[in-house]
Amino acid sequence: MKIALFITCLADTVYPSVGRATVAVLERLGHEVVFPAGQTCCGQMHVNTGYQRQAVPLIRQHVEVFEPYDLIVAPSGSCVGSVRHQHGQVARRAGDEGLATAAETVAARTYELSELLVDVLGVDDVGAVFPHRVTYHPTCHSLRLLRVGDKPLRLLRNVAGIDLVELPEADQCCGFGGTFALKNAETSAAMLADKMSNVLATGASVCTAGDASCLMHIGGGLSRLATSTRAVHLAEILASTDGTVEVRS
Amino acid sequence: MSGLTSMTGAARAEILARTRAALTRAQPPGPVVRDYRTTGDLQLGSPELVALLTDRLVDYRAHVHPVGTEQISAAIAGIAAAHAGGAARFVVASDFATAWRQGWGAVEDHGLSPRELDETDGAVTTCRVAIADTGTLVLDAGPGQGRRAITLVPDLHICLVRHDQIVQTVPEALRRLDAGRPITFISGPSATSDIELARVEGVHGPRILHVLLISPP
Amino acid sequence: MTTFLGLPGGLPHADRHTGQVEGSLRFPDAARTALADGQLRTNIGAATRTIRTKRAAVVAEVPDWEELREAGRAIKTDTMARLPELLLQLEENVTARGGVVHWARDATQANAIVAGLVRAVGATEVVKVKSMVTQEIGLNEALAERGITAWETDLAELIVQLGHDKPSHILVPAIHRNRAQIREIFLREMPGVDSGLTDEPRDLAMAARRYLRAKFLTAQVAVSGANFAVADTGTLTVVESEGNGRMCLTLPQTLITVMGIEKVVPTFSDLEVFLQLLPRSSTGERMNPYTSMWTGVTPGDGPQDVHLVLLDNGRTATLADQVGRAALHCIRCSACLNVCPVYERTGGHAYGSVYPGPIGAVLSPQLTGITGGDDPNDSLPYASSLCGACFDACPVKIDIPNLLVNLRAQHTEAHADTHRIPSAEQIAMAATAWAMSSPSRWARAQATTRAGRLLGRRRQVIRALPAPLSAWTAARDLPRPPTETFRQWWAARDAGEHR
Incomplete structure (x- = not known):
């Protein structure tokens, strides 16, 4: 197509x-x-x-x-x-x-x-390989505006080698909200802090989601905490055939 | 008071004019679609329906007593004996059946003051309808029920429910009611969740609720 | 009374300085105090988590929940469209049954009416059923100025009143207090309280029972709100739990009910929808312990002197907004507060108005009017990450995120209309919109972001930026811009493939 x-x-x-x-x-x-x-x-x-x-x-x-x-x-x-x-x-x-x-x-x-x-396209196995512990954050707009439901999880479950772990309080907003993160920065940061503790509690090395914006927020927070857990877009995991994702330069 | 009435009369005209002005550009709304359930799956009078009501009443800490018609007096007397050292005085409406008053101390309500009601140990009433889905008793000041205060001020309420008065859903109950009567929905004893959202049964309304579920003869 | 010409019809708004429809601080400033209060965050977090779980369980057992929500939405939409005729019908039916109907343009007028009615029967105190609208208009304070004492009888309202505090939640006004704090308030402020009072919720509730019983048994006048008022029968409804409502609605001789004009519903059978939606959404119960319905005066049963005060106070102005009027559909269940991640962190006081949380963020600014300035209520539509949890939880399907976005537009447009010099944000938004409405301009604008590569070279992330982006980098890193944009990569790949 x-x-x-x-x-x-x-x-x-x-x-x-x-x-x-x-x-x-x-x-x-x-x-x-x-x-x-x-x-x-x-x-x-x-x-x-x-x-x-x-x-x-x-x-x-x-x-x-x-x-x-x-x-x-x-x-x-x-x-x-x-x-x-x-x-x-x-x-x-x-x-x-x-x-x-x-x-x-x-x-x-x-x-x-x-x-x-x-x-x-009727596909739930895209032939990806990603042997890492991954947790999935269902971003608010995917979850509630689009109702994507478990589609991203079905795709992730079929990734070879993946260790997919459930994110506690997954449906809670990460606090991004576009300019909300600037206009109500402290409230946003409080929400982010709780999201990050839930991510870290899973022991995952990768937190994934279907939105680059939320990942910029979660990843920015994780980076500030100097943890080794990274934020990686769902597309990047699905594209991976050798267990790696592109390193940004 | 006449000054007050004229003041609010002007306000009345103005508020109505404002609502009309606010709606000048409004689109007429679509029809109200009522696809929700208006009847339950369970048969009226069925043991399943009685069981559902029982389950829901017990869940909210009401005491449920399944009885036959001939056991009503004895059941009330049993509750009375266990209450207030056996000397319990329960208030009833003046039209509460005399056949059900055997073996316990009934006090007829002929306009008892709130303080006098407060000195009784409880109230015994019938009801209009009961809702199984929600564990709700509905009183409408009809026969055997009396005025609203008698099931409010005393600390204990015994409510008599015939099996044929039980419906499953809220719509079925509403459709049996006359809006013109004073109506009280009672679901369990009074309760509060105002402290850390922890439910505490028994606040200002009766702290103890007994329900007699009366099977047909 | 303020009017704002930018709104259709120029209908009058609520006076922001009478009653409690606006706080004194903008949301981000008010939230700062709450965010710094660990105890408050713990109390509210624990309480909202509890109620969320309860609500989810009782909603899940209703097979036709979505059909009920849709019916609730449709009935409210229909009600708003027919409000004038329904109010007249309500008035006619209440009057026919011996009730007296009063109309109040605003808070000041409603307070004067209630005070006049209390004075007319020679009373100096009233017992009150918990009611949002009487807090909105500041009734207790207005009565106090006229020498009338109002006793709040709902347990949480009592905690707030005795604590000289403000409510922070629609359903549970003292949600910000834990049991230990409540015990301290009772020991300090409740006359005749047992000094051995423990902090067990049961013990605290029993202390309130003893304290209020004498007042219930002797009160001459009660003041209530109404959850629903049925136009076709004149029936008023109060939904409650503790029995304090029944005490107030049944024992005194005079009953004065104050309600916003939006609380009318067309028919008695409409209650079959709302009496299913409200308890499960608010307390997470299948049914609340007590619901009272009364129609005018019933001889020999309950109050014989019955009044209904119909209040506008900015509601008609809200009604004039075709999108915003959905805020008037609210049945005050507070489900949106309990699921809101912002409310959970800041609590209710940060919203200033008596209406907190997501519904407050769309209702309060409409009642007072959006000015385009720095009024606290102008900041409320921005107090949301637009996560949409409120819309999902709302039993009458109010699309709160959509209302928020529309109010933000009203705010920026009112700001542009009332300020000659555009704000920095306005300039930035106009500039980005200009750049983004042309692909070539956008490509050039993207090239300038690559200047960001000068930053964060050591760690591959940017850790500090000047204002306003410093708000971001206070808690989060920002990625260093990449060497090429996607469109550059695509163009290069395309060229490579076709050559």
Whole structure:
């Protein structure tokens, strides 16, 4: 199948390895990945910070770029959540019904990576090898906006050699919340501290999730604690065939 | 008071005008879809339904006594004997069946003051309907029940429930009620969870609840 | 009374200085105190974990829970759309049964009405059933100014009142206090208390029973709120646990009920939905111990002088917002507080208003109006990570995250309208939006982030940044930007493949 990659602005700029891993998994399964070059950002940060008017051109840009594709994937539950639940509404609030309708059409063809693999492509074993102790954090928007359920876990359970351990209080938010982490930094840090103690209690060497943003938060906290536990995106584990993930440089 | 009434009369007109103004751009809402259960799976009068009610009552620390009609007086007398050193005085509504008053001290309520009610040891009443799913007794001041205060001020309440008064679900109970009557839903003895969310049974309402489940003759 | 022209209709909001609809500090500042209080965090964390577990268990045993939630949502939506006619119907039915209906534009007027009614019967004290709305309007303080003493009779409200404290939770106002602290308050403040009082919850509850019984038996006037008011019958409903509600609703001769106009429901049979949703969502019980329903006056049973005060206080202004009006659907169960990770860390006082937690963050600012300035309530819509746990828990399906996001938009837009000089955030958002609405501009903007590679060269992470990003690096590292973006890598790969 031909699949358009919606990389998300964060993965594009800060975590290109997540994009490369997404491409690697899909190509290994025999699909054609295309990268529409006009894409920029879904506008979620603007909408969630209160700048809906400013987000409208971003939504228009996103819709125009992805409208020609029948199948779109993003390695982010949060950005897919924004596309599905915010684009139409923000366009409508701005009085642009045409954009709202077009946005809803694009949204209906847009999937988070685990949804695409399990629901659309019917795969729950992607042939990955990752012999490490891993714990999975179900990010809030994957869990509650997209209802991905146990799809990421089904994919992880089929990874060869993996020692998948349950994260205590997994459904609790890590405290990221976009600009919440800046505007209410101390509350956010208190939430992060509890998330990190739960991660460390598992003894996992890797904490994984389907969102680079939450992983930036959890990973940033783990790095500050100088622990050896790393935050690794789900796509990177699924792409791995030799038990390693790309080291960032 | 007339000044007060005119003041709130102006407020009335203004608030109604505000609500209308607030709704000028409102879309008419969709229909109210009621796909929830309005009846239970268990047969009325079935042993399973009685068992469910019993389970739920016991779960919230009510004392349940399965009895036949002819055993009602004796069951109440038994509770009375175990209470207040055997000299318990239980208040009843004036229309509470005399046949059920044998062997214990009934005090008829003819407008007892709150203090007088406080000096009795308990109250014995019938009920309108009972809800098995939630362990709830519903009183509506009907025959044998009396006014609301008598099941409130005394420290013990004995409630008589016939098997044919038990329904499974909340909607079934509501549909048997007349909204115009004073209605009290009672689910277990009074309780509080205000201290560390730990449940404590028995606060201001009766601390002890006995339920007589009366099987048909 | 303040009006804000930026809202449709320009309907009046609640006065932010009367009653308790706004605190004195912005949320991040108010939260700081709570975050530093380890005991408080332990108390609230333990309590909310307990109630979350109980709620989950009793919700799981209801096979039609989702259908009930949907019906609850639909009934509330329908109610709001027909509010004027339903209020008139309620008034007609209460009046027909011998009750007296009063209308109050705002807190000041509602307080004056209640005080006038108490004075009219010559009473100098009232017993009170726990009620959010009377706290919203500051009734106790207003009565005290007029020489009338209000006794809170709910155990948690009593703890708050005796502790000269403020409520921090909708259902359990003293959730921030543990048993040892409550024992100390009782020993210090409760007249006639047994000095051998232990900190066992049962012992503490019995002390409250002894203390309040005399008041119940002699009270002339009671003041209550209402959980539901049924338009088609005129029936008022109070849902409670301890029996203090029944005492107040049954024993005194005069009963004054104050309710927000949004508490009306169309029909008596609608209660079959809400009486299933509310107890399981609030206390995690299948049914609360006591629910009382009364319709006007019943001769020979209960109060013979019955009043209902219908309060606006910013509700019609809230109703005017097509998205925000869903906040008026709230049935005050507090499930959203108990699942909120922010509430769990900060407690209720940080929200300032009597309505804390996620629902408070969307209700309080709408009652007082969003100004676009630095008012404490303007900071509330940002007091959320938008994790969505509140929406999942809400028994009437209020999409709180969506309301929060809309209120944030109202705030930034009101700020832009009322300030000639844009904020730094506004500039940053406009600049990023400008860059991101064109792929070429975005690629150039991405190139500048690579300047970040100058930082964090030793550890491969960035450990300190200037404000406002210092808020991030206070507790977290930031990754060092990569040598190439994804799109650069893709372009290079594409070129390599096709050449």
